[in-house]
Each structure stands twice: as C-alpha cells, then as structure tokens.
Amino acid sequence: MQTKKNLILLTILLAVFVVPSGISGTAIALPYIARDLGDNPTLLQWVVNAFNLFFACFTLIWGSLSDRFGATKALKFGISLFLLGSLLSSLATSLVLLDIARAIAGIGGASVFACGSAILIKNFEEKERLKAFALFGTTAGLGITLGPTLSGLLIDSFSGLSVDSTPISWRAIFILHFLILALVLLLSKVLPQEDSKEKPSKTAFDYSGASLFVLCIFCFMLSITRLSSLDSMTLAIFLISLVSAVALVLQQRHLHSLGRTPLLDFALLKNKAFFGFSLVAVVSGFSFVVLLTYFPTFLQVIFGFSASLSGLFMLSLTTPMLFCPFLVGKLLAKGIDSRLLALAMSLMMSVGIFALLASLFIENEGVKMACMALSLFIIGSGMGLHAGGIDNLALSSLKGQNTGLGAGLLNTLRLGSESIGVALYASLMVVFIAMAKLTDSHTQALASGNLGFANSQVLAKEVLVHIYEQSFIYSLSICGILCLILSLFVWRLLRGRQKVHSKNLL
Incomplete structure (x- = not known):
C-alpha cells in the first residue's frame, strides 16, 4: 500500500517539476528561437505569453472538471495535452506554430496543479498529506530554480547539432519535457480510480463563466501586446476585454444569488x-x-x-x-x-x-x-x-x-x-x-x-x-x-x- 502511494506521489511530482521548469526554462531559449524562427517581437512574446495565459485561465477550469469527472481522469487528459504541446513545440517550424503549441501545453499544464493536489488530498492521510504537499512545494521550487540552468545546459550541449537541417539547440528543452511527461503517462496507471461510493460531482459546470473569463484575460493580454501599435483594433480588443469583465462579474454574482457555485466569488474581495x-x-x-x-x-x-x-x-x-x-x-x-x-x-x-x-x-x-x-x-x-x-x-x-x-x-x-x-x-x-x-x-x-x-x-x-x-x-x-x-x-x-x-x- 505504501509503495503504491509512493508511486502516486512520484508520478505527480514528475509532472509538477515540468510545469515551472517549462515556464522559467523557456525564457533562456528566446534569443535562440528568434534566430531560428524569426525575431517578430509580438509573436516571440507569445512563446511565453501563450503558456502563461492558458495556464492561468485553465487552472480554475481544471478544478471544476476535476470535481465533475474525477481528478484522475482529468489529470490524465491534461497530461496528454501537455505532452502533445511539448511534442509540437519541439517540431515547430514557425513562431505561429510554436505559439499554438505552447498554448496547448499551457492548457494541459494547468491540470497538474489543479488535479494533482486534489488527488493528494483525497488519497493521503493527514500526516502523509503534510509530507506530500511539502514535497509538492519543494518540487515546484526545484523546477523554478533549475529550469533556467537545465535549459541553458541543454541549449549549449546541443548547439550546432541538427536533424535534416533543423537545429536542435532550444528544441532539446521541449524534447526533455516530452520524455518526462511520457514517463508520467506510463506511471499514471498507478493513480487511484474514483471510488464508486464517492462519485464525482455532477453539478453543472459553469461554461459561461469559463468562456467569459478566458475571453476577458485573452483580449486584455492581446491589447497589452499591441501597445506599440495603439490603433482602433487595439482599442476594440481592449473594449471587448472590458465588456467581458463586466459580464463575468454580473454573471458570477447572479449564480451566487441563485445558490449555485460560481467559477469565481468576487464577494471575497470585500x-x-x-x-x-x-x-x-x-x-x-x-x-x-x-x-x-x-x-x-x-x-x-x-x-x-x-x-x-x-x-x-x-x-x-x-x-x-x-x-x-x-x-x-x-x-x-x-x-x-x-x-x-x-x-x-x-x-x-x-x-x-x-x-x-x-x-x-x-x-x-x-x-x-x-x-x-x-x-x-x-x-x-x-x-x-x-x-x-x-x-x-x-x-x-x-x-x-x-x-x-x-x-x-x-x-x-x-x-x-x-x-x-x-x-x-x-x-x-x-x-x-x-x-x-x-x-x-x-x-x-x-x-x-x-x-x-x-x-x-x-x-x-x-x-x-x-x-x-x-x-x-x-x-x-x-x-x-x-x-x-x-x-x-x-x-x-x-x-x-x-x-x-x-x-x-x-
């Protein structure tokens, strides 16, 4: 029993390590990505922004999906998306494709923190849980700490190497992420199945709130990235962000007044x-x-x-x-x-x-x-x-x-x-x-x-x-x-x- 719990913890911690190391490590690669795929400032920004944006937006959404469909199922699906995003990032031949791949990776990566912590809470006793979450936080810290160093070593180690005229260098970062996540998927068989006596919640998922939230944050970030060309399109995008923010607040308050669980509860800010x-x-x-x-x-x-x-x-x-x-x-x-x-x-x-x-x-x-x-x-x-x-x-x-x-x-x-x-x-x-x-x-x-x-x-x-x-x-x-x-x-x-x-x- 203890061996299985150790394997469960190892599986989650491996995934936890990849998320922050992917965020902190990708920054090292930006000059090399610009050299190989072009130095378009806006598209280059979104190599980082795409992962951060969708990671931020989908953390809450994965939490709700975890309650609705079960933490293990949600985590496996999220890891699969993260793995796909990492693979596509390593194969990207343009900044647009790399940005899309990073967005997919961000969506999947958000499941690690939302669903992984839920699995630990449900399957570890109080003393074990304290130790598990201590390791959870330490591993995240290690990912942040070692991400830039590890990525820099990978870039320098594979600098000058290429496959079919495609330089490896920065792609080695995403290849490493892919390999670790593939191992996580193999180990995911040890993750606990949902207890038949404790079925996942079937409360209605707040699709409207989730859509408004993603639209608001996405348009706001897009308007920020267009500051250098402050034109009517930029103002229109910012206006969409503002309108969706107001609609989100009103919609969440309405759900709260009906006694339903909103995606966010802005009343807490009081x-x-x-x-x-x-x-x-x-x-x-x-x-x-x-x-x-x-x-x-x-x-x-x-x-x-x-x-x-x-x-x-x-x-x-x-x-x-x-x-x-x-x-x-x-x-x-x-x-x-x-x-x-x-x-x-x-x-x-x-x-x-x-x-x-x-x-x-x-x-x-x-x-x-x-x-x-x-x-x-x-x-x-x-x-x-x-x-x-x-x-x-x-x-x-x-x-x-x-x-x-x-x-x-x-x-x-x-x-x-x-x-x-x-x-x-x-x-x-x-x-x-x-x-x-x-x-x-x-x-x-x-x-x-x-x-x-x-x-x-x-x-x-x-x-x-x-x-x-x-x-x-x-x-x-x-x-x-x-x-x-x-x-x-x-x-x-x-x-x-x-x-x-x-x-x-x-």
Missing part, C-alpha cells in the same frame, strides 16, 4: 485581510516572474552570457525558493506579526527591483555583478517567503468560510498577474526600443550612411546594446513602480487588521 494578503501574490507577478522570464535575455544581450552561464547566474534569483518556504513557517511559529511579514515580502520584491536597476550604473564590473546577484537574491527571497506563507495567511483570514472559492480566486489573481506582468514588460520593451530608434542620435548617424563600413558595424552593435539596456531600465522601472503601489495597498488593507496567532495558521 474581506480586506484576504484581499491584502492576495495582493502580495500580484506583486510577485510583476517582479519575480518578469525577471525570471526575461532577465536571462538581458544577460545574453548586454553581457554576452551564454545560455548555460545565464542559467547559472539566475540561481541567485531562484535559489531562495528552496529554503524560504520553510523559513516562513518557522517565523510564523515564533509569533511574528503576519501583517509585517506580508509587507516585508512585498517590499523585498519591489525595492529589490530598484536595487537591481541601481546596480547597472556601477562601473566596476565585478562589483556590478555582485550587486546584481544580491538584488536578485533579495527579490527571490521575497518570492520564496510568499510561496511558503501567503496562501496560508490569505485563506486563514476567511475563517474557514468559502476557502475553496478563496483558493480559486487567490490563484486566479496570482496566475493572472504573472501573465499580465510578463506581457506588459515585453510590450513596454517593444515601445521603448521603437522610440529609441527614432530619437537616438547614434541611430540617426548610422542611418545616414556617412560612416565607413567597419565603423558602421561596430556602432550598430553598440547602438543596439545601448537601446536595449535603456529600454530594459525604463520597462522594469514601470513594473517596479506598480509593485510599490501594490505594496502600499497591502499596507493599507492590513494595517487595521488584528494580529493572527500562529496557532491559527499552522
């Missing part, structure tokens, strides 16, 4: 403590996740790092994910004020961004690198503390009421902010790069053609690096300002709240 703690998760989306996704590219463009070296440097951001989730439990056990802890998490992720930007102006290269690594470590520590404690703090503030819906709303805010944060940063980069090319004096000199060929070649590279660095500073500064504003809201929402005793949290 709880200031819950909303305040949840905003810490939103801060992480505009800070840690943005850097996790795009800082490797910055290292490669500005400092000429290889893929593997970029991955190793990113350990300064991701390593805290291995120990900070355990540290926050000890802090709460010692009776630390949960309000101050939540504010500290937000400020570490917010102020850390400006510390990172300030380090870029240091002239001594060695000191600059050390300060960059320290800044990333501070941001990563804030994220690690958040990962280990914010769910507990937010859901405990509901005092046992609507915790299921609260968990769904919290994860929606978290995943939605991650998707929007990544899309916003990428769009700002496109806007600032385009503006710089029009106004930069060196660019104009290059375009005039009055320079010699050798000088033009040198200047072209210097200009592009300069423009990219300035655009990075401006874009990340805006993300940092948003994080500081959100941190202010965290403080205001939690300042009047009484301290929660640790015994109620642990």
